[in-house]
Amino acid sequence: MQVRGTVLTVRRVDAYYAMTLVAPAIAARFKPGQFVTLAVGGPDTSMLLSRAFSIHDVRPDHGGTVEFVFAVHGAGTQWLAERRSRDVLDVTGPLGKAFPLPRDPVNCLLIGGGYGSAPLFSLASKLKERRCEVDFLLGAGSGDRVFGALTARRTGRTAVITTEDGSLGSRGVVTDLLDQVIHDGRTDVIYACGPMPMLRQITVLARRYDIPVQAAVEEAMACGIGVCMTCVLPVIGSDGITRMSRACMDGPVFRGETVRWDDVGTIPFDAFGAPGWEPRSRRAAELQNGQVRAGDVRAGDVRVGDVRGGDVRPDRAGAGRAQPGSQPGRGHGERRDANREHHDGRDADRDNADRVAADPAHGDRGDATGGAGGSHGHGR
Amino acid sequence: MAVDLRAKLGHVELPNPIMTASGCAGAGRELAQFIDVSKIGAIVTKSVMLSPRSGRPTPRMAETPSGMLNSIGLQGPGIDAFLQRDLPWLLSRGARAVVSIAGGTVAEYADLAGRLSDAAGVTAIEVNISCPNVEHRGQVFACNPDSAAAVIDAVRARTRYDIPVFAKLSPDVSDIVAVAKACVSAGADGLSMINTLLGMVIDTDTMRPRLAGLTGGLSGPAIRPIAVRCIWQVREALPGVPIIGMGGVRTGRDALELILAGASMVSVGTTIFHDPSACARILRELEEELIARGVDRLTDVVGLAHQPPAVTARTLHPNTRISPNTRVRRS
Numbered sequence: 001m002q003v004r005g006t007v008l009t010v011r012r013v014d015a016y017y018a019m020t021l022v023a024p025a026i027a028a029r030f031k032p033g034q035f036v037t038l039a040v041g042g043p044d045t046s047m048l049l050s051r052a053f054s055i056h057d058v059r060p061d062h063g064g065t066v067e068f069v070f071a072v073h074g075a076g077t078q079w080l081a082e083r084r085s086r087d088v089l090d091v092t093g094p095l096g097k098a099f100p101l102p103r104d105p106v107n108c109l110l111i112g113g114g115y116g117s118a119p120l121f122s123l124a125s126k127l128k129e130r131r132c133e134v135d136f137l138l139g140a141g142s143g144d145r146v147f148g149a150l151t152a153r154r155t156g157r158t159a160v161i162t163t164e165d166g167s168l169g170s171r172g173v174v175t176d177l178l179d180q181v182i183h184d185g186r187t188d189v190i191y192a193c194g195p196m197p198m199l200r201q202i203t204v205l206a207r208r209y210d211i212p213v214q215a216a217v218e219e220a221m222a223c224g225i226g227v228c229m230t231c232v233l234p235v236i237g238s239d240g241i242t243r244m245s246r247a248c249m250d251g252p253v254f255r256g257e258t259v260r261w262d263d264v265g266t267i268p269f270d271a272f273g274a275p276g277w278e279p280r281s282r283r284a285a286e287l288q289n290g291q292v293r294a295g296d297v298r299a300g301d302v303r304v305g306d307v308r309g310g311d312v313r314p315d316r317a318g319a320g321r322a323q324p325g326s327q328p329g330r331g332h333g334e335r336r337d338a339n340r341e342h343h344d345g346r347d348a349d350r351d352n353a354d355r356v357a358a359d360p361a362h363g364d365r366g367d368a369t370g371g372a373g374g375s376h377g378h379g380r
Numbered sequence: 381m382a383v384d385l386r387a388k389l390g391h392v393e394l395p396n397p398i399m400t401a402s403g404c405a406g407a408g409r410e411l412a413q414f415i416d417v418s419k420i421g422a423i424v425t426k427s428v429m430l431s432p433r434s435g436r437p438t439p440r441m442a443e444t445p446s447g448m449l450n451s452i453g454l455q456g457p458g459i460d461a462f463l464q465r466d467l468p469w470l471l472s473r474g475a476r477a478v479v480s481i482a483g484g485t486v487a488e489y490a491d492l493a494g495r496l497s498d499a500a501g502v503t504a505i506e507v508n509i510s511c512p513n514v515e516h517r518g519q520v521f522a523c524n525p526d527s528a529a530a531v532i533d534a535v536r537a538r539t540r541y542d543i544p545v546f547a548k549l550s551p552d553v554s555d556i557v558a559v560a561k562a563c564v565s566a567g568a569d570g571l572s573m574i575n576t577l578l579g580m581v582i583d584t585d586t587m588r589p590r591l592a593g594l595t596g597g598l599s600g601p602a603i604r605p606i607a608v609r610c611i612w613q614v615r616e617a618l619p620g621v622p623i624i625g626m627g628g629v630r631t632g633r634d635a636l637e638l639i640l641a642g643a644s645m646v647s648v649g650t651t652i653f654h655d656p657s658a659c660a661r662i663l664r665e666l667e668e669e670l671i672a673r674g675v676d677r678l679t680d681v682v683g684l685a686h687q688p689p690a691v692t693a694r695t696l697h698p699n700t701r702i703s704p705n706t707r708v709r710r711s
Binding site for chain 2: 002037039046047048049050090092219220222223225226227228229230231232233243244249264265266267271272273274275
C-alpha cells in the first residue's frame with residue numbers, strides 16, 4: 001500500500017527518534033518484522049531514494065497508527081526528525097516478509113542490536129498470544145543506544161542488556177552472553193535483528209545448539225519494493241543453490257542458516273548466474289556427456305558442485321538441513337517445534353500470496369520460508 | 381475534455397505514452413500492487429540476457445544530488461525464466477511488454493531477438509547496447525556507431541517483421557547523432573534515450589569508492605537536461621524516427637518537456653524507487669498539463685519545441701486551441 005500518512009508525533013527516545021504516522025491501511029495489514037519506506041525531503045527534494053524502517057508497533061487509535069524508530073544518519077533522516085504533527089508523508093508498506101511464528105508454545109529468545117530491537121516488541125506480544133515464553137537479549141554501543149530496555153524488562157520473562165562501554169547492563173556484546181542466555185532460558189527459537197556481523201555470530205552460535213534463527217537483515221535499499229535489486233545478499237535456496245536474494249522481497253527475515261554471512265557483499269563464485277558460469281553451449285555438451293544430470297539443466301540451474309566435482313559449501317548446506325538429534329542435549333521435541341515453525345512460515349507465505357506471486361526472480365521462496373520481514377533503519 | 385493520448389511505438393499504437401524505464405520496474409510484477417500495469421502505455425522490462433546473471437557485489441547504489449548511481453550489473457534469471465514466467469504474467473494482466481535485451485556479443489543479441497520473436501505477445505524490443513562488447517576489448521557497443529549498428533542489424537534480422545526494434549542510446553558519446561543515424565540505417569524502428577551516464581562517488585570517511593563496482597550509472601532528475609539535449613539533437617537530425625525519451629522524469633511537466641523535445645513516448649525510471657505509483661501519477665499529470673495548454677492530441681506536441689514560434693500556431697492540428705497563457709506570437 002502506498003498512502004499519505006499524517007504525522008501524529010515525533011519523539012526523541014534516547015539516541016533515536018520514534019515517529020508515529022496515521023496510516024490505517026498499513027496498520028491493518030502489518031505483521032511483526034515488516035517495514036515501511038518513506039519518501040523524504042518533500043516533492044522537490046534532491047534525495048531520490050526512499051528510506052526503509054522496520055515497523056516498531058501499530059496501534060488502533062486514530063483508525064490505525066504506525067510507529068517506527070530511526071537514527072539521524074544524514075540529510076534524509078534529519079529531515080524526517082524535523083517533521084511535526086500534521087505533516088503528511090508519502091509512505092509505502094507494510095513491505096517484506098514477517099517473522100514466522102511458532103505454532104506451539106516454545107521458549108523464544110529475541111535479540112536486538114542497537115535500534116534493531118524495534119520490531120521485536122510487537123513480535124513479542126504476538127508470541128505471548130501464542131503462550132510462548134519471551135526472553136530478551138539487547139545490546140548496543142552505549143546505554144542510550146539500547147532501544148526499548150525498559151519495555152523488554154517489563155514484558156519479557158527475562159531481559160539481558162549488554163553495552164560495549166558498560167553504561168547499561170553488562171559490558172560486552174550480545175554474543176558474549178548468548179551461550180548463557182540460551183542455557184538459562186532453554187531457548188527453542190531465536191529471533192534476531194541487528195547489524196550483519198551480529199546476525200552472523202548468532203547464527204554460528206545457535207547452530208551449536210541446533211536452534212533455528214530467524215534473522216532480520218539490514219541491507220541498504222533504494223526502493224524497498226523489489227525492483228531496484230540493490231539490497232541483495234547470497235542466500236541458499238531449498239534446492240541448495242545460492243541466489244542473490246533481495247532483502248526487501250525475499251526477506252528481510254531469513255532463516256539464519258540459509259544466509260551466507262561470510263559472503264555478504266560479494267558474489268560467491270557458485271551463486272546462480274555468477275561470473276564464470278558455464279555458458280549455455282558448453283553446458284549442453286556436458287549434458288550430452290552425462291556430466292550434468294538432466295534435471296539440473298532447467299533455466300541454467302547448474303549446481304557448481306555437480307559440474308566441478310568440488311563440494312563448495314559442505315557445512316553451510318548441511319546446516320540448512322540439520323540432522324535431528326545431532327545435539328545430544330536437544331531432543332526430538334525441540335526439533336519438531338522447529339519444523340512446526342517452518343510450516344507456520346509457509347502459512348505466512350500464503351497470507352502474503354500477492355507478494356509471493358509478485359516475485360519473479362527466485363525459486364527459493366519456499367525455503368526462505370522462515371523469511372518475513374524486519375529490515376530496519378536504512379535511513380541515511 | 382479528454383486528451384487523445386495515443387502514442388505510436390513504430391507502427392504499434394499504445395493507449396498512452398507513459399512507460400516504465402528498463403531496470404526500474406523488474407518485469408512489472410512488483411509494481412502491480414501499486415498500479416494497474418495495463419493502464420500505462422507499456423512495461424519496459426529489466427534487460428534480459430541469455431543466461432542467468434548474479435550481477436555485481438554490494439553496495440550497488442549511492443544517492444547523489446538529485447540522482448543516484450547504480451551498479452547492479454544486470455542481475456536477472458535469463459531469457460528462459462523470462463519467457464516461462466514473466467512474459468506470460470505481463471500478458472495475462474493485459475500489459476504491453478516492451479522487452480529490453482542485453483548481451484556481450486552480437487550473436488547473443490541476435491539469439492535473444494530470435495527467442496522473443498518466437499514467443500507471442502512481445503510489443504517491441506528495446507536493445508540495451510550499453511553493454512561491454514566482450515569480443516572488442518570490452519568497449520561498450522553504444523559508444524561506437526559501427527558496433528551499435530552491428531547489433532541492431534543482427535537483431536533486426538532475427539526479429540519478426542511486426543515487432544519494432546528500438547536502440548537504447550548512451551549519452552556518454554561525443555556525437556550521439558552519429559550513433560543514432562547508424563542505428564537507424566541498420567534497421568532500428570526507433571530510438572530510446574538516454575541510458576545512464578557513468579559516474580563515481582568516493583566516500584570521504586572510508587576514503588574508498590562508495591560502490592563495490594567502483595563506477596555506476598547516474599540517473600534521476602540530475603540528468604534530465606542531458607536527456608532533453610540528446611532528444612533534441614536526434615529529433616533535429618532524424619525528424620521521422622520515433623523516440624522513447626527517458627532521463628529524470630519526475631512529473632507530468634517533465635514528461636511534457638521530453639515530448640516537446642521530440643519524444644513520442646516517455647519512460648519513468650528512478651522516480652519509481654521513491655514513488656511506486658509514479659507512472660500512473662505522471663500520466664494523470666501529463667493529461668492535466670495538456671488540457672491546461674489547450675492541446676487535444678498528444679501527437680500535436682511531439683517535437684513542438686523545434687518549431688519556430690510563428691509557425692507553431694499554423695502547424696498545429698486544426699482543432700487545437702492555444703490557451704491565452706501560452707506564449708505564442710502570431711505574426
